[in-house]
Amino acid sequence: MLPLVDSVFYWSDLFGTAVFAFSGILVAGRLRMDGFGVIVLAAVTAIGGGTIRDLIIGAEQVFWVADTLYLWVILGTAMLGLYIVRLPRRLPWYMLPLADAFGLAVFTVIGADKALSHGTSGMVAVVMGVITGVAGGMIRDVLAREVPMVLQREIYATACILGGILYTGTLALGLPTLLATALGMLGTFILRVAAIRWHLSLPVFSLTR
Amino acid sequence: MLPLVDSVFYWSDLFGTAVFAFSGILVAGRLRMDGFGVIVLAAVTAIGGGTIRDLIIGAEQVFWVADTLYLWVILGTAMLGLYIVRLPRRLPWYMLPLADAFGLAVFTVIGADKALSHGTSGMVAVVMGVITGVAGGMIRDVLAREVPMVLQREIYATACILGGILYTGTLALGLPTLLATALGMLGTFILRVAAIRWHLSLPVFSLTR
Amino acid sequence: MLPLVDSVFYWSDLFGTAVFAFSGILVAGRLRMDGFGVIVLAAVTAIGGGTIRDLIIGAEQVFWVADTLYLWVILGTAMLGLYIVRLPRRLPWYMLPLADAFGLAVFTVIGADKALSHGTSGMVAVVMGVITGVAGGMIRDVLAREVPMVLQREIYATACILGGILYTGTLALGLPTLLATALGMLGTFILRVAAIRWHLSLPVFSLTR
Numbered sequence: 001m002l003p004l005v006d007s008v009f010y011w012s013d014l015f016g017t018a019v020f021a022f023s024g025i026l027v028a029g030r031l032r033m034d035g036f037g038v039i040v041l042a043a044v045t046a047i048g049g050g051t052i053r054d055l056i057i058g059a060e061q062v063f064w065v066a067d068t069l070y071l072w073v074i075l076g077t078a079m080l081g082l083y084i085v086r087l088p089r090r091l092p093w094y095m096l097p098l099a100d101a102f103g104l105a106v107f108t109v110i111g112a113d114k115a116l117s118h119g120t121s122g123m124v125a126v127v128m129g130v131i132t133g134v135a136g137g138m139i140r141d142v143l144a145r146e147v148p149m150v151l152q153r154e155i156y157a158t159a160c161i162l163g164g165i166l167y168t169g170t171l172a173l174g175l176p177t178l179l180a181t182a183l184g185m186l187g188t189f190i191l192r193v194a195a196i197r198w199h200l201s202l203p204v205f206s207l208t209r
Numbered sequence: 210m211l212p213l214v215d216s217v218f219y220w221s222d223l224f225g226t227a228v229f230a231f232s233g234i235l236v237a238g239r240l241r242m243d244g245f246g247v248i249v250l251a252a253v254t255a256i257g258g259g260t261i262r263d264l265i266i267g268a269e270q271v272f273w274v275a276d277t278l279y280l281w282v283i284l285g286t287a288m289l290g291l292y293i294v295r296l297p298r299r300l301p302w303y304m305l306p307l308a309d310a311f312g313l314a315v316f317t318v319i320g321a322d323k324a325l326s327h328g329t330s331g332m333v334a335v336v337m338g339v340i341t342g343v344a345g346g347m348i349r350d351v352l353a354r355e356v357p358m359v360l361q362r363e364i365y366a367t368a369c370i371l372g373g374i375l376y377t378g379t380l381a382l383g384l385p386t387l388l389a390t391a392l393g394m395l396g397t398f399i400l401r402v403a404a405i406r407w408h409l410s411l412p413v414f415s416l417t418r
Numbered sequence: 419m420l421p422l423v424d425s426v427f428y429w430s431d432l433f434g435t436a437v438f439a440f441s442g443i444l445v446a447g448r449l450r451m452d453g454f455g456v457i458v459l460a461a462v463t464a465i466g467g468g469t470i471r472d473l474i475i476g477a478e479q480v481f482w483v484a485d486t487l488y489l490w491v492i493l494g495t496a497m498l499g500l501y502i503v504r505l506p507r508r509l510p511w512y513m514l515p516l517a518d519a520f521g522l523a524v525f526t527v528i529g530a531d532k533a534l535s536h537g538t539s540g541m542v543a544v545v546m547g548v549i550t551g552v553a554g555g556m557i558r559d560v561l562a563r564e565v566p567m568v569l570q571r572e573i574y575a576t577a578c579i580l581g582g583i584l585y586t587g588t589l590a591l592g593l594p595t596l597l598a599t600a601l602g603m604l605g606t607f608i609l610r611v612a613a614i615r616w617h618l619s620l621p622v623f624s625l626t627r
Contacts, residue, residue, distance in 0.1 A: 028569075034620035036576055037569030055264055055473055056271050062474050068539045082623060121277045138352070143556070145565050147354050151237075151246030158245055202243035205291060264473055265480050330486045347561070356563050360446075360455030367454055411452035414500060 005178060013110060014073050016103030020136060021046040021077040023100060027144050029085060035078075041140050042078045046070070048136030053111050053128050057118045097196050104156070105188035107133045108163040109181055122168040129164035130157055133188075155195035158202060163188030214387060222319060223282050225312030229345060230255040230286040232309060236353050238294060244287075250349055251287045255279070257345030262320050262337045266327040306405050313365070314397035316342045317372040318390055331377040338373035339366055342397075364404035367411060372397030423596060431528060432491050434521030438554060439464040439495040441518060445562050447503060453496075459558055460496045464488070466554030471529050471546050475536040515614050522574070523606035525551045526581040527599055540586040547582035548575055551606075573613035576620060581606030 024045030028038040047064050054062045064070040111132025115125040134157045138148040150156045167184025171177065194200060233254030237247040256273050263271045273279040320341025324334040343366045347357040359365045376393025380386065403409060442463030446456040465482050472480045482488040529550025533543040552575045556566040568574045585602025589595065612618060 029623055031565060031570070032622045032624045033569045034622050036574075036579075036620060037566075038623050040569055040575075051474065056260065056274060058270060058274075061476060065474060065476075065538055065542050068541050071541055071545065120274055123277050123280055124274050127280065142351060142560060143566060143569065145354065145563065147240060148352060151242045151249055151352065152240070156245075157249075161245075202245060204241045204243050205238055205247050206241045265469065265483060267479060267483075329483055332486050332489055333483050336489065351560060354563065356449060357561060360451045360458055360561065361449070365454075366458075370454075411454060413450045413452050414447055414456050415450045 005181075009106070009110070009181075012102075012106045014069065015099075016106040017046045017070055017073050018077045019096075019099045019103040020107075021074045022081050022096075023137070024140050025078060025081040025085065027140055031144055038082065039075065039078045041143060042081070043071075043074050044143065045136045045140040046074050046077075048139045049107065049132045049134060050111070050136070052135050053114065053132045056131070057115050057120060057124075057128060059114065059118065094196075098193065101159075101189050101192040101196070104133050104159060104192055105163060105185040108160045108188045109167050109184040112164045112167050112184065113181075116168070116171065122172060125168050126161060126164035129167070129184075130160040133157070133160040152204075155191060155200050155202065159188045159192040159195065162191050214390075218315070218319070218390075221311075221315045223278065224308075225315040226255045226279055226282050227286045228305075228308045228312040229316075230283045231290050231305075232346070233349050234287060234290040234294065236349055240353055247291065248284065248287045250352060251290070252280075252283050253352065254345045254349040255283050255286075257348045258316065258341045258343060259320070259345075261344050262323065262341045265340070266324050266329060266333075266337060268323070268327065307402065310368075310398050310401040310405070313342050313368060313401055314372060314394040317369045317397045318376050318393040321373045321376050321393065322390075325377070325380070331381060334377050335370060335373035338376070338393075339369040342366070342369040361413070364400060364409050364411065368397045368401040368404065371400050423599075427524070427528070427599075430520075430524045432487065433517075434524040435464045435488055435491050436495045437514075437517045437521040438525075439492045440499050440514075441555070442558050443496060443499040443503065445558055449562055456500065457493065457496045459561060460499070461489075461492050462561065463554045463558040464492050464495075466557045467525065467550045467552060468529070468554070470553050471532065471550045474549070475533050475538060475542075475546060477532070477536065516611065519577075519607050519610040519614070522551050522577065522610055523581060523603040526578045526606045527585050527602040530582045530585050530602065531599075534586070534589070540590060543586050544579060544582035547585070547602075548578040551575070551578040570622070573609060573618050573620065577606045577610040577613065580609050 021042035024041035024043070025038055027045075028041040031037070033041065047070055051062055051064070053059075060066075108129040112125040112129035114132075115128035116122075120128070134150045137150055141148040141150075163184045166187040167180045170180035170183050230251035233250035233252070234247055236254075237250040240246070242250065256279055260271055260273070262268075317338040321334040321338035323341075324337035325331075329337070343359045346359055350357040350359075372393045375396040376389045379389035379392050439460035442459035442461070443456055445463075446459040449455070451459065465488055469480055469482070471477075478484075526547040530543040530547035532550075533546035534540075538546070552568045555568055559566040559568075581602045584605040585598045588598035588601050
């Protein structure tokens with residue numbers, strides 16, 4: 001990509017990291033965790049998915065080992081978050097879901113992009129986009145002793161799948177990376193926001209009658 | 210191994226993948242998961258153990274990243290499974306446990322074999338056979354918020370341990386790979402089927418009175 | 419380090435492995451697990467953290483794959499533990515917490531040291547010390563279907579953080595490894611023992627009123 005685009009992407013990634021970390025903090029707050037627990041839930045939510053992705057595709061180095069700024073963003077978010085979270089609500093309710101959908105879009109495209117750059121097939125790239133987007137939240141929910149939200153409710157991972165397919169497919173057609181990135185992110189973001197707005201969800205599969 | 214044996218082994222592995230994926234689908238059905246949840250539980254059950262094995266022994270590439278067919282088998286099983294599972298029961302009850310025991314036997318020998326080919330000791334190879342056979346099911350149970358079945362009930366992992374020891378031990382005696390494979394698979398399969406048939410289980414260790 | 423120090427360190431590490439394995443056995447006993455479950459809980463507690471560390475820093479080989487003695491220590495502890503645990507209490511109550519604090523101190527310094535020797539930043543080294551010290555116990559608690567103890571109660575991980583900072587900081591000042599090791603271990607050990615003795619804990623963060 002162009003240097004400017006790369007740079008915008010990097011900062012978007014850090015922003016997504018902060019948003020995901022914040023969602024870990026909210027779960028920690030419901031569970032009466034101490035300061036260490038807050039940081040752990042923030043960290044696994046924010047970098048858990050990317051870590052699993054980097055291990056599976058065999059990246060030379062896990063991204064946050066190579067670039068410590070991610071850890072500082074999480075630490076900063078955890079400290080700031082402890083205060084923000086108690087403020088009388090000033091932000092409109094839709095700010096957090098919108099920020100989260102944006103983070104999801106960034107993580108999805110980064111995950112698929114990194115997989116492709118390690119020579120994986122398109123299908124594996126889509127899977128890596130999904131893992132980057134949702135695996136951290138799944139570990140957070142397991143640590144909080146909940147069935148991962150993403151397996152049961154709402155269109156969340158499905159938005160990653162759509163975004164990953166759009167990104168990978170656009171590249172496979174030989175179209176420019178910038179277009180693929182835009183389509184991948186927009187696809188993820190719009191489907192996720194639409195799911196929140198109109199309460200879309202996949203049909204539930206149940207074997208109990 | 211001989212090419213034919215290799216080929217039989219590869220298809221057995223894909224068959225085991227489908228059977229393990231199906232067991233993930235059954236758990237997803239009990240938990241009212243959506244379509245994505247079904248696929249995730251199917252996937253972690255089928256390839257979770259092999260993924261952990263490949264990461265720990267330092268395989269050049271995780272097996273399903275190198276060969277996307279595993280993912281397609283899981284996807285196909287998940288789609289087909291949603292229908293099969295609702296059919297009026299036509300298959301005799303013992304079909305699924307038998308298929309599962311067969312999958313367990315294949316996974317155990319593949320896990321031990323892959324470890325040895327990466328230069329591990331025999332003991333580590335046995336551990337990798339066990340991880341390949343049971344770790345996926347353990348992650349499935351954790352995501353479903355259950356204490357992993359394999360830690361509490363029945364002879365399941367124990368069958369992997371026996372099969373792994375038979376496979377590794379036979380090779381250590383300098384006997385042919387084909388014989389080691391046969392003994393390893395038969396040991397796992399027979400002990401597992403015997404455990405189901407006669408309700409064998411290990412004594413439970415309890416500290417509460 | 420000097421050969422003698424290296425050797426003392428290695429045996430301390432094996433001792434810590436046995437103590438951590440024993441704590442896994444105690445949890446298994448509360449959950450009515452069978453013999454295999456006991457060994458799995460012992461193993462994940464003892465080597466789970468170090469395994470995750472080695473994967474993330476990209477060690478050439480996971481430590482217990484390279485040196486099988488760790489697995490034998492766990493197996494021996496599990497077998498011995500099943501008997502010891504039922505003996506009428508002969509040991510004073512504080513023996514196990516003291517041994518555990520010692521194991522925690524060893525694991526913390528080993529984790530930070532191994533990370534630094536793989537070229538990570540000081541912050542990542544501290545994180546790796548914490549992961550080595552507490553991640554195994556977290557997996558144990560998740561398998562036992564409990565919210566990880568370390569996220570909610572007492573100063574445990576905080577002792578690792580202090581020890582890791584002391585170790586990494588001392589080295590960063592150019593002081594000898596032996597001094598850094600002593601400070602790192604003492605810092606972890608003393609804070610942990612003080613936390614037990616005076617029931618110190620971090621303030622809990624709660625969002626429910």
